[in-house]
Amino acid sequence: MNPRPDNRGAAIDLESVTKAYGAFKALDGVSLGIEPGEFMTLLGPSGSGKTTTLNVIAGFTDVTSGKLLVGEKSVVGVPAHKRNIGVVFQHYALFPHMTVGRNVAYPLTLRGVDQAKRKVRVARALDMVKMGDFAHRYPSELSGGQQQRVALARAIVFDPPLLLMDEPLGALDKKLREWLQLEIKRIHRELGTTFVYVTHDQEEALVLSDRIAVFNRGRIEQVGTGRQLYDEPATLFVGRFIGDSTVLRGEARSDGTSTALTIAGEAVTAPRRLAGETNPVMLLRPEKLSLRRAGQTAAAGTNRLSGTIAEAIYLGSGSKYEVKLADGSVAIVRSPLTGESFGLGEKVELCFDGADAKLLADDSTADTTLT
C-alpha cells in the first residue's frame, strides 16, 4: 500500500477520564496524549484499566467524566459505529458465516464502496497481512494466527485514522507472537496510522512501541519510551514491571548530599538526597550489579552487600544469578560470559555503583500486583 500523507493518523487526547462502576473506579483520572501516527502501548497487569481505556476510545464503554478527543474532535457520546476506528480483538471476532473475503469487505460494504473498488481494497488489505490466497476460506478453516491477520486486514481496510488492538496476540504461541509483532510493526510503518495497543507483556510493549503508558489500579503511573521507563522509572511499580530488577529495602538516612540504606547491618549509599520519600528503596537493574567472591578487595566507593548464590542460570549469551542477601531478599544479577562464574551456595559480594541505584518511594501496591 502506498503511504498516504493525507491520512497520517489521528491524534488522541484523554483528559482526566474517569470510569466508575458504583464505588469502583476502573479509570481514575486518566490523562494521555497520543501523537498522530504514534505507536502507543497501554501496559499493565490485568484489572489496571488499560483495556477499559481502549474500550472508552473505541466507544464500547461510556466515560463517567472527563474529555476524550480523537483527531481534535470530542467523541464523548458518539456511538462506536460512527467513530471510524479500527479495532482488533484478542478473540479475532471474525464473522463465522462469511468467507475471509466477505469479512474484510464488510466495513466497505457498510460505507457504500462500489464492488470494483471494494475488490481492489480487499485484495490490497489481504496482501498486506499476507493472506491474499485465503479470500475464499471460512474463518473456521484458518489457524489462530491466520484468523488474527484477517481480523487485522478487516480493521485497516477502511483506512481508519486510528487502530486499536486489545491483546491481539494473547491467544497465540510464543514463536508466532514474535513473528506477528514484527508484522504489526511493519504494517504500522507502512500505514502511518495511529496505533493504540494493549498488552500485559512488557517485552511485547518494548518491541512494538514508540511510547508506553504504564497502568496500575486505574491510573497511569508513567508515560515514556521503553528506554525512559527502564532507565528512569518514576515509581517502584514501573521499575518492577519493566525488566528485571532488584529492590533493596532498609533503614534510610539522608545527610543532604547522599542517602544511606542499612540492610541487615551493611550500609549502601546513593549520591542523591531524599525528596520527601518517606520509605525509600533502591532499585537496581541486573546489568548494573556485579559479583565478587567474598573477601576479595574492591575499589573504594563501591557499595558492597554480602550474599549467597541461590540460583545460577546459563543463558548462552551470559549468566543470570539470583543472590540471596542477608535480609532474605533476592537480587538478580546478569553477568557476561567473560566474567567469573559462581556455583550454587557460594558466598559472594554484590557490588554496585551508588549512582546506578534509583531511589524510589516504596509503594506497597508494587508487591501485591506483581506475582
Next chain:
Amino acid sequence: MEMKPLTRLVLGLVCLLVAIWLVAPTLVVVPMSFNGNKSLAFPPQGFSWQWYQNFATNPEWSTSFLNSLKVASIVAVLATVLGTLAAFGLDRMKARPASLLRMLMLTPMVVPGVVLAIGIYAVYLDAQLVGTLSGFVLAHTILALPFVLIAVSANLEVFDRRLETAAASLGAGALTTFRTVTLPLILPGILSGLLFAFATSFDEIIVSLFITNPYLKTLPVQIFSSITRDADPTVAAVGTILLCATTILIGAGMLLLGRERKGRL
C-alpha cells in the same frame, strides 16, 4: 474398543426391534389407507385409492385441511416473531428477572392441556372467539411460543455477542448488525422454531376440541370426530399424507442443515 461379532449382531437386532416398536404404529396406517372396504380393520382387504379421493373431494375433509394449514401458517409466523423477540429480550436482560419471565412463558408446555383448554374455552365463550380463526390462532400461538423461545434461546446462548461489538467497530449500527451478523447466525434456531410452531398448531387437538364449532374445524378435530362417528378409512389416508409430508419436510431440513455445517467446517 473392538466389538466381538456376536455382540455386534445382538446389538444390531435390539436396535432393529426398538426401531420397529417406535415406527410400527405409524406404519400400520399406510396399508389401512388403501383398504377396499369401508372399515379400519387391519390387515386391510383389497386395494383402492377411494379414501384419498374422498379426502380431496369431500368438502368436510378438504375444508378442515385448509383451515389447519391456514391456522398453522399464521401461528408459525406469529409465534416465531414473538418468540424470537422474547428470546432476545430475555437474553439481554438481567439474569434473575429473565429466568422468572422465561419460566412464565414456558408454562403452556407444562400446564396440562385440558386445564389450559378449559380456561381458554371459558374466556372465549365470553369474548365470542369460539369457532373463529383469530380464536384458533391466539390459542395455538400460546402453545407454540415456548418451542420458538427454546429453539432461539439455545442459539443465542452459543452466539458470541462480541461479534456484535466487532460489527459496531466496523461501522454497523444496531439494526444493520442484527440483519448482517446476528440474524444469519441464529437463523437455524429461528427456522427450527418456525417448524416446531407450525407442527404444534397443525396437530393440536385438545384445545382445538374445546374451541371448535361446526363452522370452523381443523384437521385433527375432523379426524377425531370422523373416527368417533364412523370408522372411515379416510383417516388413514390423511395420516399417510401427513406422514409423507413431515418426512419430506424434516428430511429436507436436515439435509440443508448438514450442507450448511459442511460448508463452514
